Amino acid sequence: MYIDIGIKPFPHTHNTHYEEEMTLGQIAELCYHITSTFLKLQIASTTELTRNTQEAVLRTRSYFLNDIFTQWDPLNSEISFAYNGGKDCQVLLLLYLSALWEHYMLGICKSQYDQAYHNFPLKKLPTVFINSNETFPALESFISMTVNRYHLSLYEDKKYGCSSDMASEFERYLELNPSTKAIVIGVRHTDPFGEKLKTIQMTDSNWPQFIRLQPLLEWNLANVWSFLLYSGEPICPLYRYGYTSLGGVNDTIPNPYLKREVVSDEDKTFKFQFELENSVGYSPENVTKRWETQDPNLIELGEQYLPGWYLLEDFKERAGRIKKC
Numbered sequence: 001m002y003i004d005i006g007i008k009p010f011p012h013t014h015n016t017h018y019e020e021e022m023t024l025g026q027i028a029e030l031c032y033h034i035t036s037t038f039l040k041l042q043i044a045s046t047t048e049l050t051r052n053t054q055e056a057v058l059r060t061r062s063y064f065l066n067d068i069f070t071q072w073d074p075l076n077s078e079i080s081f082a083y084n085g086g087k088d089c090q091v092l093l094l095l096y097l098s099a100l101w102e103h104y105m106l107g108i109c110k111s112q113y114d115q116a117y118h119n120f121p122l123k124k125l126p127t128v129f130i131n132s133n134e135t136f137p138a139l140e141s142f143i144s145m146t147v148n149r150y151h152l153s154l155y156e157d158k159k160y161g162c163s164s165d166m167a168s169e170f171e172r173y174l175e176l177n178p179s180t181k182a183i184v185i186g187v188r189h190t191d192p193f194g195e196k197l198k199t200i201q202m203t204d205s206n207w208p209q210f211i212r213l214q215p216l217l218e219w220n221l222a223n224v225w226s227f228l229l230y231s232g233e234p235i236c237p238l239y240r241y242g243y244t245s246l247g248g249v250n251d252t253i254p255n256p257y258l259k260r261e262v263v264s265d266e267d268k269t270f271k272f273q274f275e276l277e278n279s280v281g282y283s284p285e286n287v288t289k290r291w292e293t294q295d296p297n298l299i300e301l302g303e304q305y306l307p308g309w310y311l312l313e314d315f316k317e318r319a320g321r322i323k324k325c
């Protein structure tokens with residue numbers, strides 16, 4: 001069950017929040033506001049898909065608050081976040097920040113001093129990005145924008161010279177950040193090799209040793225879009241133009257299942273209208289602002305492909321990822 005611990009409503013107006021310069025505490029508070037309003041959407045008027053996503057949000061929230069933050073302190077850099085600008089890690093980042101705010105506020109409730117005497121203790125969120133692929137310019141600028149927006153202290157391996165495999169890149173990250181004990185990863189059961197993963201587990205013996213925190217495992221693709229589109233947060237523009245999963249420039253194309261010569265009536269039934277219209281601060285003008293781009297190449301693709309969130313079948317999600325020989 002979702003417990004309302006009586007945190008005061010978020011004071012900012014949501015439809016102007018992209019332009020606002022927020023501190024990490026403020027963006028964490030906004031994420032808490034997004035999560036709690038999503039969970040309060042009236043059951044009677046929600047679709048089955050939204051209800052299912054509410055349950056997924058509750059589970060992830062509970063993993064963070066009851067199973068993870070009770071073992072590793074998120075406020076003193078024991079936990080880092082694996083971030084590459086993709087939709088799964090963005091959803092998880094919003095939920096992580098929301099839980100971080102709730103954890104902080106629960107601490108204040110137990111303290112003898114009022115909230116006014118406390119300051120959010122983190123300025124930056126420890127984050128690791130293994131940038132070994134040549135990335136899309138649109139993804140690079142999205143990552144830079146979100147580094148500022150979510151106050152990520154992004155470690156990017158490229159800046160330190162590239163090595164060949166993920167394991168040694170993580171090893172270098174741990175050498176440079178020795179207080180890191182656990183890393184949050186936005187992997188899902190439907191990802192390749194994701195089927196048998198657990199929410200909390202040690203890395204394999206041939207990897208540098210850290211705890212993998214994977215509280216998004218049970219989410220499906222539709223849950224990801226349901227919450228991300230509701231959030232009103234800016235989304236990497238590539239998804240708007242037919243991409244559904246992002247690898248490097250040379251091995252990722254828009255998803256062939258979304259290519260259309262003619263848009264059918266079935267295509268026109270948009271599954272996430274409820275999420276968009278109930279999103280805090282909804283207005284038709286600010287909806288598209290969240291994901292559109294000026295890049296002419298992408299705009300051209302947008303005429304041939306439906307947006308990524310029109311694809312709901314998990315097994316088709318990676319059809320745009322070209323296998324390397």
Ligand code: ATP
Pocket residue numbers: 082083084085086087088089090128129130131132184185186187188191244245246247
């Ligand atoms: P998408 O599938 O749409 O690209 P995504 O990148 O978030 O979204 P995956 O590619 O399935 O999801 O990757 C799973 C998770 O692994 C990510 O959410 C992120 O936490 C982590 N991850 C993947 N690639 C990297 C990377 N290069 N650097 C850091 N973390 C990564």
